[in-house]
Amino acid sequence: MGNNNNSVLLESIFKALYNVASRRTSSKFAEETIGSTIKTLENKFEFMRYIDISSPEVSEAGFAINISSDIEEVRPDLIRKSIEALIRIVYNDIGDEAGLYFITELKEQAGEEITRMIVDNEIDLEQLQLEQHYAYRRRERKKAIRAAASGAISTRKPENLIGYDWGEVSHWKHEPGSKFCTLYDKRGNVLDRLNLDRIIQNYVERLSGYVDVDPREIEKETGVYEKEYELLKLLLERDMDAETAMHMLKISKEELNKIIKKLSQMEMLQYIDYSTVEITDVGVGYLSRKEKTKDK
Secondary structure (H helix, E strand, O other): OOOOHHHHHHHHHHHHHHHHHHHHOOHHHHHHHHHHHHHHHOOOOHHHHHEEEEOOOOOOOOOEEEEOHHHHHOOHHHHHHHHHHHHHHHHHHOHHHHOOOHHHHHHHHHOHHHHHHHHHOOOOHHHHHHHHHHHHHHHHHHHHHHHHHHOOOOOOOOOOOOOOOHHHEEEEEEOOOOOEEEEEEOOOOEEEEEEHHHHHHHHHHHHOOOOOOOHHHHHHHOOOOHHHHHHHHHHHHOOOOHHHHHHHHOOOHHHHHHHHHHHHHOOOEEEEEOOEEEEOHHHHHHHHHHHHHHHO
16 A cells, blocks of 8 residues: 555545535435544644545545645654544444444455554454443443333434424535435535435335344443453453463463453443452442243
C-alpha cells in the first residue's frame, strides 16, 4: 500500500463504518454521525482536522472522504487510538440499531486486506467486539427489567433516526445506472440518498422472517470466550496466583494478562492492588446466569 498507510487505513475504516451504519439506520444519519464524531475527536486528536467528508449528489460511496497528506506524518499509535475511539463513538451513537454483530459486519465491509492492515496496526477489534457485546447485553437486560417492572409493552413513539418523515418528501430521482435514489423536499433540497440494494435486501429479510440476531449464534459470537469463562469460575471458587491460573488454563502469561485486561474492562474483574484482581458482582452475576442456562 505504499507510503500512504495512514490515509488508506483511515479512508477504508470510514467507508466501512459508513456502510454498516447506513445499513442499520440511514445514509443521512450515518453521514451526520461520522461527521460529528470527527469533530468530537478533534479535541483529543488534532490530526482529525486533516479529514473532511462531504456528500456530493453523484457518488456511489454515498459520501466523499478527503484526507490531507499531512496525516502520513502522524504516529501509528495515535492512528490506532483514534480508530478505536471512532468505532466506539459511532457504535454508541447509533445505539440499539447497532446490533450484536457490528464489528463482524465492519470487518466484512472493510475486506480481508484492510482487516489484515488493522491487525498489523494493533487495532484490537476483538476487544472492541467484547465491549460491544457486553454493552448490547447490558442494554437488553435493562430493557427487560424495565418491561417487567412496568408490566406492559411501551407505546412510546420510536425515535426518528433519519430526521424527516414521508410528508416532507416532494419527489425522488433515480440516476440511470446508479444504485442510489435521491429524495427531495418541497423546496428542492436533498433530504436523503437511499441505497436501493440495501432497501431490497432489508425488504426480503423482513418478509422472509429473517432475524438479525439468531439466539443460537449469540453464544458462538459472545464476548466472554471459553478461557475467560474458566478464569472467572476459578476466581470464584478459590484464591490463586498467576502461575496457578496459567497452569490450570494452559495459557501463557501474555494470554493471561490479555484475558484479565478484557474482563476488567468489562467490569467482571477489578484490581484491588497493582498485582491482585478479584471477581466483581457483575462477574458473579454473569456466572450465575450462565449456570442457570446450562441447567435448563
